[in-house]
Amino acid sequence: MAIDALVKPLLPLAIFRGLKPLQITEIARRAERIIYRPGDTIIEEDEVGDAAVLIVSGDAVRISGPDHTGSPEPVMSGALVGEMAMLVESVHSSTIVARGNVKALRITRTEMLEQMHEDTSLAEHFVECITGRLRSLSEDLKNADHAFARWSASAQLH
16 A cells, blocks of 8 residues: 555544644554454453554444444544554553454554654654643533532522
8 A cells, every 4th residue: 555545544633633744654654554354353442552543444333432322333434543542551442343344554652652752743742632632621621510510509599
């Protein structure tokens, strides 16, 4: 598969937005190309991950995880699953399985850490991304806390 075909699905992903084309190309070059067969587990809930998996093409479904409805939920081409596992040790919150043949890129933490060691601006980019997400989560929690406090105060008045 040509490197351009591997880079293209990385470009729209929020975590890679703002990176230089050469950095994204290097991520794609270092990624493992893998084909999952029908029934193969792509990531498994409660398992420690060592890579993010970009679904390049094929039919995959989420069969367990937060807010799972019980029926298989499609995972679209272009989805990056297990994203945090490429940066830090983390436990997967969902199980994703291949329904048909799935072409994917595995972006391993080992390769990503090596690339960040070689290119510290890449590490800085990911720190900013994660920090931004944590700030957003913190704001969401504050807003929920304030809403709960208002509801609690209102309930006590009645």
